[in-house]
Amino acid sequence: MLTLAVLFPFLIALVCALAARILGRRTGFLAALGFVPALLLALPLLNMPAAAPASELTPWVAEIDLHLRFRGDGFSLLFAVLIGLIGTLATWYSVSYLSASEKFGRFYPYLLAFGGSMLGLVLSDNLPALFMFWEMTSVTSFLLIGLWHTRGAARDGAVKAFLISALGGLGLLAAVAMLGIAGGTTTLSQLDLEAVRASPLFLPALLCTLLAAATKSAQLPFHLWLPTAMEAPTPISAFLHSATMVKAGVLLVAKFGLIFGASALWSGLLVPLGLATLAWGSWLALRQTDLKALLAYSTVSQLGLLMSLYGLASDEGRFAATTHLLNHAAFKAALFFVVGIIDHETGTREIPFLQNLRRHLPVTFVLALLATLSMAGLPPLGGFISKELFYEAMLHHGPAFITVAVLGSILTFAYCARLLSIFFEHRRTLTPEMEAFRQQHVREHIHEAGPGLYLPPALLVGAALLFGLVPGSAEWLTRTASNSLNFGEYKEHLALWHGVNTALLLSVLTWLAGAVVVWRAATFARFQSAVTPTWNANTVYYRLSDGLRAAASRVVAHSQGLALPDQLRVMLLAAGVMGGYAVWRSPQVFHSIGVLPLSLLPIGVLLIAGALGVLLSRNRLTAVIVMGLTGFGSAAAFLAFRAPDLALTQLLVEAVTVILFLLAFRYLPGVRDLPRTRGRLLLDAGLALAAGAGATLLTLSSLRFLAPPISPYYLVNSYKGGGGQNAVNVLLVDFRGFDTLGEGLVVGMVALAVVSLVKLGKKGPTTTPPNPRIDPDKINQERVNPDRRVEVSRETQN
Amino acid sequence: MNSLFALIIGVLVGTGVFLLLSRSIVRVVIGLAFIAYGINLTILTVAGLSQASPPLLSSPGPYVDPLPQALILTAIVIGFATTALILTVALRAYQVAGHDDVEAFGDNLARTVDSDLERADPEHQSPDQPDWEDDTLAGGRSL
Numbered sequence: 001m002l003t004l005a006v007l008f009p010f011l012i013a014l015v016c017a018l019a020a021r022i023l024g025r026r027t028g029f030l031a032a033l034g035f036v037p038a039l040l041l042a043l044p045l046l047n048m049p050a051a052a053p054a055s056e057l058t059p060w061v062a063e064i065d066l067h068l069r070f071r072g073d074g075f076s077l078l079f080a081v082l083i084g085l086i087g088t089l090a091t092w093y094s095v096s097y098l099s100a101s102e103k104f105g106r107f108y109p110y111l112l113a114f115g116g117s118m119l120g121l122v123l124s125d126n127l128p129a130l131f132m133f134w135e136m137t138s139v140t141s142f143l144l145i146g147l148w149h150t151r152g153a154a155r156d157g158a159v160k161a162f163l164i165s166a167l168g169g170l171g172l173l174a175a176v177a178m179l180g181i182a183g184g185t186t187t188l189s190q191l192d193l194e195a196v197r198a199s200p201l202f203l204p205a206l207l208c209t210l211l212a213a214a215t216k217s218a219q220l221p222f223h224l225w226l227p228t229a230m231e232a233p234t235p236i237s238a239f240l241h242s243a244t245m246v247k248a249g250v251l252l253v254a255k256f257g258l259i260f261g262a263s264a265l266w267s268g269l270l271v272p273l274g275l276a277t278l279a280w281g282s283w284l285a286l287r288q289t290d291l292k293a294l295l296a297y298s299t300v301s302q303l304g305l306l307m308s309l310y311g312l313a314s315d316e317g318r319f320a321a322t323t324h325l326l327n328h329a330a331f332k333a334a335l336f337f338v339v340g341i342i343d344h345e346t347g348t349r350e351i352p353f354l355q356n357l358r359r360h361l362p363v364t365f366v367l368a369l370l371a372t373l374s375m376a377g378l379p380p381l382g383g384f385i386s387k388e389l390f391y392e393a394m395l396h397h398g399p400a401f402i403t404v405a406v407l408g409s410i411l412t413f414a415y416c417a418r419l420l421s422i423f424f425e426h427r428r429t430l431t432p433e434m435e436a437f438r439q440q441h442v443r444e445h446i447h448e449a450g451p452g453l454y455l456p457p458a459l460l461v462g463a464a465l466l467f468g469l470v471p472g473s474a475e476w477l478t479r480t481a482s483n484s485l486n487f488g489e490y491k492e493h494l495a496l497w498h499g500v501n502t503a504l505l506l507s508v509l510t511w512l513a514g515a516v517v518v519w520r521a522a523t524f525a526r527f528q529s530a531v532t533p534t535w536n537a538n539t540v541y542y543r544l545s546d547g548l549r550a551a552a553s554r555v556v557a558h559s560q561g562l563a564l565p566d567q568l569r570v571m572l573l574a575a576g577v578m579g580g581y582a583v584w585r586s587p588q589v590f591h592s593i594g595v596l597p598l599s600l601l602p603i604g605v606l607l608i609a610g611a612l613g614v615l616l617s618r619n620r621l622t623a624v625i626v627m628g629l630t631g632f633g634s635a636a637a638f639l640a641f642r643a644p645d646l647a648l649t650q651l652l653v654e655a656v657t658v659i660l661f662l663l664a665f666r667y668l669p670g671v672r673d674l675p676r677t678r679g680r681l682l683l684d685a686g687l688a689l690a691a692g693a694g695a696t697l698l699t700l701s702s703l704r705f706l707a708p709p710i711s712p713y714y715l716v717n718s719y720k721g722g723g724g725q726n727a728v729n730v731l732l733v734d735f736r737g738f739d740t741l742g743e744g745l746v747v748g749m750v751a752l753a754v755v756s757l758v759k760l761g762k763k764g765p766t767t768t769p770p771n772p773r774i775d776p777d778k779i780n781q782e783r784v785n786p787d788r789r790v791e792v793s794r795e796t797q798n
Numbered sequence: 799m800n801s802l803f804a805l806i807i808g809v810l811v812g813t814g815v816f817l818l819l820s821r822s823i824v825r826v827v828i829g830l831a832f833i834a835y836g837i838n839l840t841i842l843t844v845a846g847l848s849q850a851s852p853p854l855l856s857s858p859g860p861y862v863d864p865l866p867q868a869l870i871l872t873a874i875v876i877g878f879a880t881t882a883l884i885l886t887v888a889l890r891a892y893q894v895a896g897h898d899d900v901e902a903f904g905d906n907l908a909r910t911v912d913s914d915l916e917r918a919d920p921e922h923q924s925p926d927q928p929d930w931e932d933d934t935l936a937g938g939r940s941l
Contacts, residue, residue, distance in 0.1 A: 157918030228918035611813040642852040692812025699804040727853035727864035
């Protein structure tokens with residue numbers, strides 16, 4: 001069941017990719033089927049927390065302890081059902097939302113693959129598989145963010161998200177490896193916690209896990225990728241960036257918190273990090289004019305809240321965090337859907353252009369109002385209850401923490417009000433450019449969206465309302481995770497009214513202060529722009545990535561942008577250093593030359609005469625003939641060492657090669673030794689000497705057999721097995737038949753290539769270079785010094 | 799005997815490498831051919847040079863090792879094919895470039911990278927609709 005839930009979306013993704021051409025936008029209904037097994041996980045969830053978690057094991061790559069081992073404990077099941085639910089809603093929603101020109105064959109498969117990876121991540125009990133699914137969410141979200149890949153901004157956003165989450169992925173890989181070593185097993189639920197805590201790997205594993213969680217869940221200073229990931233279509237944003245992907249980091253902190261929570265460092269790092277993200281995210285959210293960007297920064301801040309609560313590593317913190325996780329998923333996904341409706345109906349998401357929408361979009365208004373009030377933490381909605389729990393937990397932690405928490409919540413209240421302002425009339429001052437934009441993009445006659453668009457958020461808003469009005473429902477859901485997150489001991493109950501306590505007073509303070517910020521919005525905006533620094537995490541990111549790109553192109557230009565001989569020199573030097581080391585380490589065997597049979601002497605002379613002759617020849621005809629000396633010399637050597645087949649082949653090939661060269665010479669200039677500079681000449685001579693010496697030493701050091709030769713097998717079997725008396729021939733066509741087939745194919749392909757190249761005839765470049773920026777003549781002129789160029793052109797005239 | 803051949807191989811490979819580094823394109827091709835000769839002889843030598851009977855079972859043994867012979871047979875043919883291909887490519891390069899100076903062949907990798915890409919900016923978002931129609935990068939479509 002668990003395995004099916006994870007793998008089924010991938011299967012449906014494949015089907016969708018094939019069916020999209022026929023079904024068009026209706027592919028969405030098919031895609032929604034992919035999440036059905038995940039939704040069915042709600043059935044075992046009903047028996048939680050009492051029932052024992054089910055575990056399913058499918059062996060996979062046993063060598064590295066990589067198995068598909070899924071474990072359905074309460075928390076994982078809760079998360080999986082959440083993913084399934086929001087995934088289903090997002091696919092339904094996108095059926096009405098997407099334009100008919102969308103690439104459905106890409107959209108839905110990516111969405112499903114992402115959903116499947118996410119389900120794998122939450123359910124996986126095997127550490128390497130956990131890492132694998134983690135990376136798969138990075139890759140699939142990269143595809144989803146960059147869905148509109150023709151837009152530069154979408155590509156940039158996708159790359160940014162991928163770079164940052166891949167950085168964290170490396171951290172997770174290290175953490176997983178260290179946990180596996182320290183804990184003695186790669187099964188998460190069977191780790192030997194005592195051993196892990198005692199191990200010296202504990203601290204590095206903790207830091208690596210934190211890096212992974214912080215990058216994935218967009219904590220400071222890695223928050224920059226989440227807002228730009230909003231380049232994806234809105235249903236994707238609702239799925240990825242409200243409910244699931246970004247919560248992967250939160251999930252990691254929640255699950256691994258049971259291992260690392262014992263250390264004071266864990267809380268000491270996570271709680272301040274989360275609170276800082278909460279405050280800074282809501283500060284930035286208040287500055288946005290784009291609805292989706294506002295929601296993005298609000299997600300950043302809410303993730304900070306969740307991080308800090310799980311980071312407390314206390315029963316109280318885990319209980320509060322799990323409650324807020326549910327509330328946040330409900331209201332944030334609903335808000336993304338609502339923003340999608342507004343964008344879909346009005347043509348813009350810019351707050352200054354939108355007002356009075358409650359008249360035209362009454363249903364959307366009600367949904368947005370309820371979801372926003374839940375986000376702002378107002379009763380009687382779920383968000384209020386979880387915010388009270390958050391205050392309560394932070395109060396126990398210290399005055400500094402509760403101060404930051406309240407400040408963040410004040411800003412949260414303010415940006416919620418800003419979001420709602422689009423539904424009411426407000427004064428606006430439009431510059432001429434903005435007015436032009438408004439006339440071009442913003443629709444005048446706005447109609448309410450169809451049920452396909454407002455039913456999915458309505459369902460989620462209903463949940464948010466239910467969590468508030470009947471707190472028992474939220475508590476029951478939260479309690480399903482109690483055994484897996486160890487907060488079963490925590491007896492406090494969720495309620496709308498706790499009596500007058502400090503948390504409630506702080507809430508009232510939050511609302512009042514928030515109202516002041518809203519009332520004095522203009523002053524506050526001026527204050528915000530006055531204190532905003534000129535640099536931020538984004539400028540640092542771009543500085544780094546530009547620097548990297550410039551450095552890479554410089555390296556490429558200097559290493560690969562050289563002419564052929566320069567590249568060869570670099571390669572030979574590298575090969576020489578490595579080969580030289582190998583030869584130096586190996587023993588050499590010197591046989592005496594004294595027993596040389598006289599018949600070998602002329603062969604050696606032939607071989608060497610050819611080599612020297614080519615070096616000295618200044619005429620192309622001489623060069624080829626002298627080269628033939630070496631060729632025929634090797635044929636003679638083959639004959640002397642009892643290889644008649646080789647000698648025959650070599651003679652034939654040699655003859656054909658000479659003919660080939662003579663044919664080619666009709667079109668080629670003479671063999672001129674173009675002058676090399678003195679330094680180059682010395683370097684080349686040195687390289688040639690080194691290569692020659694290397695070849696000699698290599699041959700000498702290979703003269704001892706490391707293992708008994710396998711050749712007797714061929715001699716014994718060539719007649720028995722192959723029916724031939726020529727062992728070499730039988731070897732080629734029977735024992736190594738496929739090699740010979742491949743050899744034949746190579747020769748055939750070369751023949752085709754040669755024919756097509758020759759058929760181009762004496763024509764020059766037939767087309768202009770495709771890129772107008774690249775002008776070969778100009779490049780040549782830069783490379784060749786002017787004198788040489790004159791010399792070359794004179795030769796070609798001759 | 800083996801040491802003599804090791805020396806000869808060294809001379810052949812050294813000559814090949816020296817020619818390979820020349821600026822004249824024909825010398826580069828010849829250099830490759832010399833390296834191929836050297837390598838073929840290496841295979842023969844490292845298996846142990848011996849003047850026993852050829853591996854023809856019709857004649858009485860003992861026989862020399864047939865395995866290096868089979869390998870070299872393949873190598874000769876492939877070496878010939880490579881030489882032919884490179885010679886033709888050299889010919890074509892000469893025709894296109896108008897000269898046979900290997901060092902002067904242009905290399906497009908040296909061009910500077912265009913860095914003014916469009917950037918994702920959370921504060922200035924584009925409308926949330928696909929833009930396949932007014933597609934400036936039309937290539938993306940046909941791909």
